[in-house]
Amino acid sequence: MGARSAYGAGVHSPTELAEAFRARGLKLTPQRHLLFRLLHGNTTHPSAEALFLAASEQMPGISLRTVYQTLNDLVTLGELQQIDFVPGSARFDPNLSDHQHLVCDACGAVRDVHLPLGPGVSGEAVADFHIDSTTVVFHGRCGTCAAAD
Amino acid sequence: MGARSAYGAGVHSPTELAEAFRARGLKLTPQRHLLFRLLHGNTTHPSAEALFLAASEQMPGISLRTVYQTLNDLVTLGELQQIDFVPGSARFDPNLSDHQHLVCDACGAVRDVHLPLGPGVSGEAVADFHIDSTTVVFHGRCGTCAAAD
């Protein structure tokens, strides 16, 4: 394992992501470095589009296609979690530790929560099905949207 | 409440759905009746496209647009649950009772499970967020796909 960032276990630094890429024979480009930096410590669960906008500020001309490509690569390497349970577009979470999400149905914001969730469901609980992972999502309203009612 | 179907509480019969539509001043058309019947007792969690294909067999010429429209109406009336956590297209679940889902990541099949899920998370567990509902999804492989490995 490489050096740990100030964000705790489960969040890899740009340097660690770069190492992961190099280890797989993938090249390191300025576009990829920029995206690594934009993701590091990012708890907003951005969409590809949002990252593209942020990236464009620092690197005008970067292609949306490149953002999608890099995000997909990171997901494939297991260095990024893809979130598919929010309607609209896919969201991305650089926090790899085991945690759950709060989703505001009003504004679409996603927030992390770490909750101790019982013992989970053992394999025998459901016949003829092999469970790999369990996803828990809390739907509701964030403080801002609840106040706006 | 109208008569209960043989599918248990939480699954409304075509007649009950028709009543719900009439109660809101919505009209009853052959297209809608057909979709009510196709949904009743349907545990396959079909997509709009799948329902459209099934409907087309009994009513050639029915429009995909009408299927989308009717499904949206049912969701709005609270007579149908829309499932957004399977990548690809939206799925629909006529079972309104409290339950969870198994999702096969290989073939996309969705199955119902009824599990007693602890006491749930109380409101205070997360600051500055009002939780309306909790969704639990189990990802893995169904028997068929697990055997195909």
Next chain:
DNA sequence: GCGGTATCTGCATCGATTGCAGATTCGCAC
């Protein structure tokens, strides 16, 4: 410094879903 290959970019394409407009039909009144 060179060369081979992975990447980047721009654009076309695709799948799911919705908007729109004209033709049709449901459902209430007479």
Next chain:
DNA sequence: GTGCGAATCTGCAATCGATGCAGATACCGC
């Protein structure tokens, strides 16, 4: 049973997120 008005249906265009493709470009080991 007829008629009427509003809701609905259909077909098609448009939108949106995401991916396929091809030529130009840039990384990186030698």
